[in-house]
Amino acid sequence: MAYDELFGKLREYEMDLTRMDEEEAIDKKNKGLALKTSIPSSGKSEDDNAEGLDAKNLNLLVRRLKKFLKKKRDFRNGTF
Numbered sequence: 546m547a548y549d550e551l552f553g554k555l556r557e558y559e560m561d562l563t564r565m566d567e568e569e570a571i572d573k574k575n576k577g578l579a580l581k582t583s584i585p586s587s588g589k590s591e592d593d594n595a596e597g598l599d600a601k602n603l604n605l606l607v608r609r610l611k612k613f614l615k616k617k618r619d620f621r622n623g624t625f
């Protein structure tokens with residue numbers, strides 16, 4: 546492969562990377578970040594709300610633990 550040909554391919558690759566970075570930046574600007582809020586109703590007590598949060602936290606913990614164990618198993622088998 547000639548030097549000029551290699552240099553041309555490198556320039557093309559760099560321009561593609563720049564274009565992709567610009568597109569990602571535009572996509573990030575277009576996507577808004579919305580935060581979910583909840584206003585506790587007067588009918589629920591704080592204990593009910595705390596139990597709901599505990600259940601959500603437990604579910605999150607279980608999902609992360611499963612994901613960790615799966616990765617650990619795959620690492621031992623050599624299938625990263």
